[in-house]
Amino acid sequence: MTKAASVLDRLPGGTRLDREGLRDLARGSSSKVAAEGRKAIGRGKRALSRETRSGKHARKAGEQMRENPAGIAGALTGIALLAGTVVFGAFLARRHKGGDDDAPGVTRKRTDSDNAVGGRTVTIRRPAAELYRFWRDFQNLPQFMENVEEVRPHGDHEAWVVKAPGGRTVELHTRVTEEIENQRIAWESVQHSDIWTKGHVEFSDAPGDRGTRVSLRIEYAPPGGAIGKGLAKLFMREPEVQARHDLKRFKMLMEAGEVATSAHTKQAAKNVAHQQETA
Amino acid sequence: MRALTWQGTHDVRVEDVPDPEIINPRDAVIKVTSTAICGSDLHLYDGVIPGVRPGDVLGHEFMGEVVETGADSTLEKGQRVVVPFTISCGKCFHCEVQQYSACENSNPADKQDMSATLYGHPMSALFGYSHLTGGYSGGQAEYVRVPFSDVGPIVVPDHLEDDQVLFLSDILPTGWMGAENAEIGSDDTVAVWGCGPVGLFAVQSALVMGAARVIAIDHHPHRLELAKKLGADVIDFTKTNVREALMEMSGGIGVDAVIDAVGMEAHGFAADNMVDMVKQKVGIGADRASALKQAILAVRPGGRVSIPGVYGGMTDKFPLGALMEKGLQVKTGQTHVQRYTKDLLDKIEDGTLDTTFLISHRLPLEEAARGYECFHDEQDSWTKVILKPEMKEAA
Numbered sequence: 001m002t003k004a005a006s007v008l009d010r011l012p013g014g015t016r017l018d019r020e021g022l023r024d025l026a027r028g029s030s031s032k033v034a035a036e037g038r039k040a041i042g043r044g045k046r047a048l049s050r051e052t053r054s055g056k057h058a059r060k061a062g063e064q065m066r067e068n069p070a071g072i073a074g075a076l077t078g079i080a081l082l083a084g085t086v087v088f089g090a091f092l093a094r095r096h097k098g099g100d101d102d103a104p105g106v107t108r109k110r111t112d113s114d115n116a117v118g119g120r121t122v123t124i125r126r127p128a129a130e131l132y133r134f135w136r137d138f139q140n141l142p143q144f145m146e147n148v149e150e151v152r153p154h155g156d157h158e159a160w161v162v163k164a165p166g167g168r169t170v171e172l173h174t175r176v177t178e179e180i181e182n183q184r185i186a187w188e189s190v191q192h193s194d195i196w197t198k199g200h201v202e203f204s205d206a207p208g209d210r211g212t213r214v215s216l217r218i219e220y221a222p223p224g225g226a227i228g229k230g231l232a233k234l235f236m237r238e239p240e241v242q243a244r245h246d247l248k249r250f251k252m253l254m255e256a257g258e259v260a261t262s263a264h265t266k267q268a269a270k271n272v273a274h275q276q277e278t279a
Numbered sequence: 280m281r282a283l284t285w286q287g288t289h290d291v292r293v294e295d296v297p298d299p300e301i302i303n304p305r306d307a308v309i310k311v312t313s314t315a316i317c318g319s320d321l322h323l324y325d326g327v328i329p330g331v332r333p334g335d336v337l338g339h340e341f342m343g344e345v346v347e348t349g350a351d352s353t354l355e356k357g358q359r360v361v362v363p364f365t366i367s368c369g370k371c372f373h374c375e376v377q378q379y380s381a382c383e384n385s386n387p388a389d390k391q392d393m394s395a396t397l398y399g400h401p402m403s404a405l406f407g408y409s410h411l412t413g414g415y416s417g418g419q420a421e422y423v424r425v426p427f428s429d430v431g432p433i434v435v436p437d438h439l440e441d442d443q444v445l446f447l448s449d450i451l452p453t454g455w456m457g458a459e460n461a462e463i464g465s466d467d468t469v470a471v472w473g474c475g476p477v478g479l480f481a482v483q484s485a486l487v488m489g490a491a492r493v494i495a496i497d498h499h500p501h502r503l504e505l506a507k508k509l510g511a512d513v514i515d516f517t518k519t520n521v522r523e524a525l526m527e528m529s530g531g532i533g534v535d536a537v538i539d540a541v542g543m544e545a546h547g548f549a550a551d552n553m554v555d556m557v558k559q560k561v562g563i564g565a566d567r568a569s570a571l572k573q574a575i576l577a578v579r580p581g582g583r584v585s586i587p588g589v590y591g592g593m594t595d596k597f598p599l600g601a602l603m604e605k606g607l608q609v610k611t612g613q614t615h616v617q618r619y620t621k622d623l624l625d626k627i628e629d630g631t632l633d634t635t636f637l638i639s640h641r642l643p644l645e646e647a648a649r650g651y652e653c654f655h656d657e658q659d660s661w662t663k664v665i666l667k668p669e670m671k672e673a674a
Contacts, residue, residue: 125372210372241392248388256368256384256427257351258303260404262415264336264424265300 106217117219118240119199122251125211128203131254132182135201144249144259147242157190170194196221197239216247281668282336282420283647288326289655291648296336299416299424304351307428309362313441314341314418316647316654316664317364317449318475319589322544323409324651328591330393330409338666339364339406340448341418342441345432353429360432362425363616364449366404366415369430373403380613385426386413397592405613418448419647421668433620436628443627445665446480446634452619454480454540457587458488460610461536465489470525470534470577471511472570474502476637476663477587478540482511485538487631494528496521499659505636525577533579541570542588568594575601586611637663643670 106119124131134140138151138158149169150161157175164170173193178186178200186200199218206213220239252259263269282296299308317340322328342361345354354360367374367382374382382403386394391401394411404426407417416423425432435444454477463469469490471481474497485493486509495506496514503513514524525534544567571586575598578584584607602609626632639662642650650664 123372125370125375245388248391251371252368252384252388255370256305257370258305260368260385260387260413260426261302262387262390262404262413263302264416265297266302268297269302 104215117217118243119215119217120244120247121213121215122247123206123211123213124251124254126254128205128212129182131212131214132185132203134254135250136179136185144253145246146249158187172197214247214250216243218243280421281644282416283338283644283666284333285323285331285335285337286333289324289652291324291337291651293645293647296334296416296420299422301347301349302424303426304349305427305429306349307345307352307354307425307432308347309341309343309360309423309425309432310346311341311343311418311421311423311668312359313343313445314338314420314644314666314668315445315448315450316340316419316650316666318477319408319542320651321655322542322589322591324655325544327543328409328411329397330411330414332410332414335407335409335414336416336420337407338417338419339408340445340450341406341423342435342445342448343423345428346422348428351429354432354434358434359437360434361444361447361620362406362418362423363431363433363447363452363620364406364408365431365613365616366406366413366426367430367617368427369617374430374617377615377618379403379615379617390414402613419644419666421644431617433624435624439628440635442635442638442665443633444624446476446637447616447620447623447627449614449616450476451480451623451632451634452616453477453587453614454482455484455619455623456612456614457481457538457540457585458484460585460587461485461538461583462608462610463488463490463536466491467535468492468494468529469536469538470494470496470574471506471538471540472496472574473540473542473588474499474506474513475540475658478538479505479509479637479662480634481538481540481587482506483509483632486510487626492528494525494534501659502662505662508636521573522577529579533582534577535579536583536585537574537578538585539571539574539588543567543590543592568597572596572598575607578605578607580605580607582607584609587614638665639663641665641667641670641674643673644668646673 104119104121106117141151142148147163148160149163151158152161153159154173157173160172160174161169162172171193172195173190174187174197175190176185177188177198178184182203184200184202186198188198189196197218197220199216201217202213202215204213204215218239249259261269263271280296280298281293283291284294284296285291301308316338320337320339323331323337342359345356345358345360348354348356363379365380365382366385367379368384369379369382371383373379380403383401385404386401387404390410390413394400394402397411402412404413404415406415406423407419415426433447435447457477458469458481461469463485467490469485469492471478471485471493474482474495478495478497479502482493482495493511494514495503495511496516497503497506498515498517500515503515506513512528514521526532529535568590570588571584575584582605584602586609601607623632627634639660640650640653642664644666647666650666653661654664
């Protein structure tokens with residue numbers, strides 16, 4: 001279905017499908033998508049035939065205008081518009097193709113995943129082993145993850161106490177699925193967790209003495225579904241934004257030894273945290 | 280404590296605000312003895328810098344006495360320090376290569392998005408200069424919380440007066456870096472647009488660096504007089520065709536380097552500047568760049584363009600063709616203050632540089648609002664205003 005949608009996108013008039021169609025895809029109503037697709041093809045054909053007609057019209061106008069120099073500009077404009085449409089179409093088709101470059105998947109304009117995927121990389125001027133050790137001791141995470149109150153062992157996995165609006169908290173349960181010392185930690189929510197999410201953090205040497213590259217990737221059920229909505233509400237911020245800020249705070253803590261705040265007083269520092277909680 | 284707060288365009292007031300406290304281990308709290316109003320504060324006063332909120336404490340040029348220290352501060356209570364206006368952690372990649380004003384760790388994480396959207400990268404933090412640069416309370420106050428106090432503040436010896444060393448916080452290093460970025464050689468003719476504090480210090484620095492001739496451009500007679508006293512030749516742009524004059528004064532070659540010490544609120548009555556002024560008033564297209572445009576046309580092919588003047592947004596009708604076709608080199612940026620403080624303190628101590636000539640007015644902090652108004656409206660005679668929290672009457 002995703003493939004059908006991307007083919008249809010390239011057709012003129014198919015842009016409506018872009019939003020609505022994809023939403024339908026997410027809901028799984030394939031018959032509606034097919035009908036929408038047929039309509040889009042029809043629109044595309046009509047648009048193409050209009051272009052052909054306007055091309056003919058431009059040529060005819062051009063012939064007439066040879067005797068009438070004042071009209072040459074008009075004819076040229078017609079040809080330029082036609083050429084522009086063709087070039088732009090080719091550009092869009094090429095742009096949507098994509099996917100064969102060296103950029104990380106998370107920076108792709110369209111992803112193949114049904115889930116929301118986000119992530120960032122920061123470079124931290126500390127050894128990978130030190131950063132790995134700090135992160136792997138999950139109880140440290142609330143020091144830089146502003147909406148995480150506590151991470152504690154819970155049987156064979158971890159329970160996260162996450163701040164929610166109105167001073168409430170919600171629990172999230174994850175299990176470490178892979179760990180490679182000083183390189184990688186991956187996790188996924190366990191079956192009885194309210195929220196489905198998975199992610200990993202990777203530590204790799206930056207060139208020269210620039211320290212360590214830390215890449216965080218998170219995947220979660222997309223907003224729209226009941227679970228996704230719950231997730232957005234739960235984290236109070238889009239998880240991707242939250243993750244980006246958390247990663248910056250991790251960098252501050254590891255490099256500068258403290259997390260920057262512009263608060264003027266201790267009370268204001270608390271209020272800032274509180275505002276962010278209730279925002 | 281008392282502090283100068285921004286309330287709106289052309290509305291600043293001294294009000295009661297809570298005393299600052301130590302929050303992070305590397306913090307110190309400074310009791311301010313002298314603080315200055317900067318030309319760039321006038322951009323805030325004019326409301327052309329985004330992200331300023333009512334109640335924000337302004338001021339980024341200040342010095343004073345250490346009264347409290349966090350566990351990891353290297354300062355000691357009682358020390359006299361000048362504080363750089365750039366807040367830098369000293370540990371990140373940019374601090375390591377001495378690009379302190381690009382520090383990655385000083386702007387709080389949730390404040391970085393605004394400038395990252397505007398500029399492609401987040402700005403580092405500055406004192407008292409909008410929430411784009413962190414929203415830190417500034418130095419036009421009785422006390423200031425100074426983060427990363429083990430990296431920024433420079434301890435000054437007791438035999439040097441506040442007036443002699445205060446400008447190490449911003450405008451002296453800014454003028455110096457402006458001249459350094461112009462890569463001045465001994466046979467060079469250098470033109471400086473703007474004889475405000477930074478322009479005058481750039482003139483002074485260019486001469487110390489050995490320029491053959493420095494030409495200063497402004498329209499305020501008193502400011503031109505100060506430039507002349509420093510050893511520059513001067514041009515009044517209201518009376519002289521600047522570009523023609525610079526061509527003649529450089530033997531038909533064009534000046535070797537140009538320094539724009541004017542920034543985003545350039546004067547001038549060229550048609551494009553008037554259009555830019557209207558756009559700035561209604562909030563679209565932020566920068567009036569007529570001084571920079573003129574500088575780019577005036578500099579010789581292969582010459583250097585240094586921009587210490589502050590810009591915040593976009594500009595149009597920019598002479599990009601002249602920049603490329605003449606093969607110009609451009610250097611700019613917020614000052615990497617921490618890179619220069621030690622060397623410049625030495626130059627003040629041995630008499631190479633004197634900065635006190637600039638100060639025209641000393642006021643009690645309580646009269647800060649009047650200071651802003653006069654510095655803004657009477658630029659010819661009000662060249663630099665120092666505010667002193669402990670002073671009772673203006674001197």
